[in-house]
Amino acid sequence: xxDILKMENISKNFYGVYxxxxxxxxxxxxxxxxxxxxxxAGKSTLMKVLSxxxxxxxxxxxxxIGNQECRFQxxxxxxxxxxxxxxxxxxxxxxxxxxxxxFLNRWPMRRGMIDYDSMYHQAEEICKELKIEENxxxxxxxxxxxxxxxxEIAKALSKKVDILVLDEPTASLTESEVDTLxxxxxELKKKGVTCIYISHKLNEVFRVSDRxxxxxxxxxxxxxxxxxxDEAFVIKAMVGRELTERFPYRKRKTGEKVLEISDYGxxxxxxxxxxxxxxxxxxxxxxxxIAGLMGAGRTELAMSLFGAIExxxxxxxxxxxxxxxxPSPGDAIRKNIALLTEDRKEQGLLLEQSVSENIVLASMxxxxxxxxxxxxxxxxxxQKYVKELNIKVPSVQTQVKNLxxxxxxxxxxxxWLMTEPKILILDEPTRGIDVGAKFEIxxxxxxxxxxxxxxxxxxxxxxxxxxxxxxxxIMHEGTISGELSREEATQEKVMMLATGxxxx
Numbered sequence: 001x002x003d004i005l006k007m008e009n010i011s012k013n014f015y016g017v018y019x020x021x022x023x024x025x026x027x028x029x030x031x032x033x034x035x036x037x038x039x040x041a042g043k044s045t046l047m048k049v050l051s052x053x054x055x056x057x058x059x060x061x062x063x064x065i066g067n068q069e070c071r072f073q074x075x076x077x078x079x080x081x082x083x084x085x086x087x088x089x090x091x092x093x094x095x096x097x098x099x100x101x102x103f104l105n106r107w108p109m110r111r112g113m114i115d116y117d118s119m120y121h122q123a124e125e126i127c128k129e130l131k132i133e134e135n136x137x138x139x140x141x142x143x144x145x146x147x148x149x150x151x152e153i154a155k156a157l158s159k160k161v162d163i164l165v166l167d168e169p170t171a172s173l174t175e176s177e178v179d180t181l182x183x184x185x186x187e188l189k190k191k192g193v194t195c196i197y198i199s200h201k202l203n204e205v206f207r208v209s210d211r212x213x214x215x216x217x218x219x220x221x222x223x224x225x226x227x228x229x230d231e232a233f234v235i236k237a238m239v240g241r242e243l244t245e246r247f248p249y250r251k252r253k254t255g256e257k258v259l260e261i262s263d264y265g266x267x268x269x270x271x272x273x274x275x276x277x278x279x280x281x282x283x284x285x286x287x288x289x290i291a292g293l294m295g296a297g298r299t300e301l302a303m304s305l306f307g308a309i310e311x312x313x314x315x316x317x318x319x320x321x322x323x324x325x326x327p328s329p330g331d332a333i334r335k336n337i338a339l340l341t342e343d344r345k346e347q348g349l350l351l352e353q354s355v356s357e358n359i360v361l362a363s364m365x366x367x368x369x370x371x372x373x374x375x376x377x378x379x380x381x382x383q384k385y386v387k388e389l390n391i392k393v394p395s396v397q398t399q400v401k402n403l404x405x406x407x408x409x410x411x412x413x414x415x416w417l418m419t420e421p422k423i424l425i426l427d428e429p430t431r432g433i434d435v436g437a438k439f440e441i442x443x444x445x446x447x448x449x450x451x452x453x454x455x456x457x458x459x460x461x462x463x464x465x466x467x468x469x470x471x472x473x474i475m476h477e478g479t480i481s482g483e484l485s486r487e488e489a490t491q492e493k494v495m496m497l498a499t500g501x502x503x504x
């Protein structure tokens with residue numbers, strides 16, 4: 001197959017610091033080409049050069065589509081050349097419906113008016129191909145994150161597209177939605193559409209890609225035929241070293257029960273039963289994994305235990321042997337519980353604020369002197385956690401929005417560690433971060449439980465659940481469908497219980 005895209009010797013610097021250094025990247029027509037690397041490796045910068053976000057003249061090097069040199073001045077130029085990019089951050093209008101979003105600013109017109117019949121008909125055809133079963137007149141704001149991601153993909157495919165770039169497209173999708181998407185990409189490939197697939201989930205990369213290009217520190221490390229390499233090879237190329245253990249689990253003794261939940265339930269304000277008959281316990285020094293498909297109630301359980309969700313609760317909760325109730329997050333913090341939410345940008349961080357301001361956010365009392373903020377105390381605490389968690393940042397005054405995903409996640413963790421919790425609930429702690437940063441988060445988790453912390457880890461990545469947990473609780477439709485010891489737990493058993501099945 002001939003090359004449909006060539007990017008030759010691309011260099012891009014910001015204030016004298018190179019994000020890309022003579023990167024060359026070529027993609028063949030009709031292939032699915034994976035682009036991988038740690039956060040900060042240059043993947044997003046390279047794609048922003050390709051898609052016209054960084055216009056010609058702000059970077060060095062050349063771009064060719066086919067044999068034609070392209071000098072894009074904006075995103076519209078790239079789209080006119082057949083390039084469509086889907087970023088991890090969704091770009092939908094929540095008050096509009098699915099059909100309106102798919103044809104956003106490109107609505108079919110008739111006699112000066114939007115032709116809704118034509119628009120919805122075309123939207124239904126696209127959704128049918130993507131196996132989106134939602135009504136195209138449904139408001140986007142009423143859809144889950146996973147379905148919104150599929151609508152974003154449908155919007156891209158509604159344009160004339162020769163090269164489709166997907167940046168972490170499955171970060172918020174369920175297993176079945178991931179399968180649907182990967183199958184659809186293979187169908188697009190048969191039709192001659194070329195895909196550039198960016199993902200930290202190497203199992204997906206190996207399922208769907210024909211070739212893999214690895215970037216590290218703004219340099220091209222190499223391009224490889226997927227069938228000729230394995231995950232260990234890619235990881236070593238990405239991080240520059242071997243991660244001999246993807247999950248640095250160490251067997252340890254656990255202590256007394258620090259949390260016990262009996263016949264616990266949650267009914268929302270509309271009278272719907274979100275959680276039903278939950279029974280579980282957590283021991284001191286233990287990592288308890290909670291697995292389940294999207295919608296199983298895992299996040300609702302975490303938010304409820306933290307007092308961060310409205311509704312009527314039933315059953316009993318015991319903390320450190322004493323029955324209690326947790327009506328609010330402030331009460332949870334006072335009772336030594338912390339929650340790292342699954343969406344760090346929306347719920348965990350103030351992106352426009354500095355690292356130091358974010359770290360002290362949940363512990364303001366510690367940095368007050370006579371009722372006023374003590375900036376020296378704030379600086380000392382921030383420096384302490386930046387050092388302990390190895391947060392890579394030029395200064396504690398740096399805005400959090402300028403950090404990589406892994407370092408942002410460490411700032412959230414630092415914020416909660418400063419509250420001195422005994423129970424730490426981690427909801428999707430490694431979502432959207434690269435393998436090197438994941439390994440650091442795993443090591444931090446091990447260090448914490450060895451110091452006596454207790455951790456509840458919710459994750460959609462089964463290898464992570466199996467690799468890090470002492471025990472695994474599996475949820476299905478708002479209740480616990482099973483519990484497995486570390487020795488008993490396998491992907492097959494967990495998925496059987498997560499889908500409502502029974503073990504033999």
